[in-house]
Every structure is written in C-alpha cells, then in structure tokens.
Amino acid sequence: MNLSPKAQATRQHILDTGYRLVLQKGFAALGLQEILKACAVPKGSFYHYFSSKEAFGCELLQQYVDDYGRKLELLLAEGGNGQQRLMRYWDAWARDPADPAQGWAEECLVVKLAAEVADLSEDMRRVLDDGVQRLLQRIAALVEEGRTDGSLPAGKAALDVARVLYQMWLGAALLSKLSQDRLPLRQAREATEHLLTCGNTAARLSPPND
Structure with missing residues (x-):
C-alpha cells in the first residue's frame, strides 16, 4: 500500500x-x-x-511480533555469554530494562490473545503462531550458544528446552496477571535457572517427540 x-x-x-x-x-x-x-x-x-476488523487485527499482530523481535535483538546486543543473554531476556518479562515499573509480560499479546484468536480467526492465529515459532527458534539458538561457550551444560534438544521454558513463562505471566503479583514470574526465573544449569533435568522436563 x-x-x-x-x-x-x-x-x-x-x-x-x-x-x-x-x-x-x-x-x-x-x-x-x-x-x-x-x-x-x-x-x-x-x-x-x-479491509475489515480482522485485517486490522492481523496487521496489529504482525507489527507486534516484528517489533518484539527487534526489541529482543536490542536487548541481546548488550553482550554476555549465552546463559547471561538468555536470562536477560527472561528478566525482561518481569522488569523491562527501559521501564522497570513494568515487564514485557504485562504488554504481551500472546498472553492476552492466544486463546481468543485461536478460536476467533485463523489468519490472526497464524500470525501470532508464526511469531511464537520465530521466538522459540531464537531462544533455542541462545541455548545452543550457551552450550557452545560453556555457560550451559549439554542436554535435551535446544528447541525442546526452549518450548518448555516458554510454556512455563506464559503460565507464570497468566498467574501474575490474575494475582496482580510478580511472584509467579520470580518463581519461573528460579525454575529456569535450575532447568538450564542441570542438563539431566532439562532432558526429563522437555516434551516427548511426536
């Protein structure tokens, strides 16, 4: 246009x-x-x-996932090893470095809309899911980076670990929104550190292959 x-x-x-x-x-x-x-x-x-409210919704979601990706790369560009860069991302869910009064989870459209758009619009669902899949690949790349530089131990396939972590943080974000308390996000961070630093634990918690 x-x-x-x-x-x-x-x-x-x-x-x-x-x-x-x-x-x-x-x-x-x-x-x-x-x-x-x-x-x-x-x-x-x-x-x-x-052309329609749905088309507006698709464009809104596409812009959101694209902006999210750029924001993530800026956050990761600050340097550090794989584990540090990955934990910096999860920390941003609870406290945005640019605005510590809130976290990324509070403005996450996946948290807000995932269940709704899955039933409402196939086009909107696809846009949001494509964005999530790209994010999972980026998280997995950080896991692999940490294993390569020695900051993380070997374990289950990195993409499986990425899925488990993301699923856990989505649940924590929902509970945090419901309770108006950041405790679920703090607990998710503790669990993330434990999972990432214990290769055998990561292997057990990762989802089975289809």
Whole structure:
C-alpha cells in the first residue's frame, strides 16, 4: 500500500491506539466504534487502511511480533555469554530494562490473545503462531550458544528446552496477571535457572517427540 507520510502516520496512529485498547479489553470485546472514537477517525478512513476488523487485527499482530523481535535483538546486543543473554531476556518479562515499573509480560499479546484468536480467526492465529515459532527458534539458538561457550551444560534438544521454558513463562505471566503479583514470574526465573544449569533435568522436563 503506497501511502503519503500523513496517511502512513494516520494508519500507524490507528494501530498504536488499537494496541493499547486490545491490551485492555481483548480483541472480540473491542468494538470498531470504540477504536474509531479513540483514534478520532471516521469509519471511512478506517476502511481505507484496513479491509475489515480482522485485517486490522492481523496487521496489529504482525507489527507486534516484528517489533518484539527487534526489541529482543536490542536487548541481546548488550553482550554476555549465552546463559547471561538468555536470562536477560527472561528478566525482561518481569522488569523491562527501559521501564522497570513494568515487564514485557504485562504488554504481551500472546498472553492476552492466544486463546481468543485461536478460536476467533485463523489468519490472526497464524500470525501470532508464526511469531511464537520465530521466538522459540531464537531462544533455542541462545541455548545452543550457551552450550557452545560453556555457560550451559549439554542436554535435551535446544528447541525442546526452549518450548518448555516458554510454556512455563506464559503460565507464570497468566498467574501474575490474575494475582496482580510478580511472584509467579520470580518463581519461573528460579525454575529456569535450575532447568538450564542441570542438563539431566532439562532432558526429563522437555516434551516427548511426536
């Protein structure tokens, strides 16, 4: 879509505003009129940029996963061995280095929307799942990096370990949101350190191959 700078700014304003609303209310419960009112744009303008609310949702999720990937690479670029870089990522779930008052888990659309979009929209589900699969590959690469540089012991296949860790942190993020307490995230961190530094434990906890 070829847009003028002004039109591109309007489109991005709709996406940014929609993101904040989706974090608060979810996707299905968020009406189009509420989006339009918050953005201060007419319905015709919305449909100029997005063919439907679902198309808007797909674009919002695609932008989210792309931005998440860039944010992760900036975080990892600070250096350190494989274990340190991996733990820096998990620490960011509880406390964002750029804003310690909150963590990445609090603004995670996977935590907020995974169950909802899986039943609501196949296109949205695919966008979110593709983003998760890319993240799992990146986590697995960090595990392999740690094993290569000696900061982590050998163990089960790195991608299996990545899945177990991510599943655990998703659950911790949900419980933290429910209880309004960061304790589940702190406990997930302790469990992560134990799992990563005990190769045999990682092997036992990793999911079986299909």
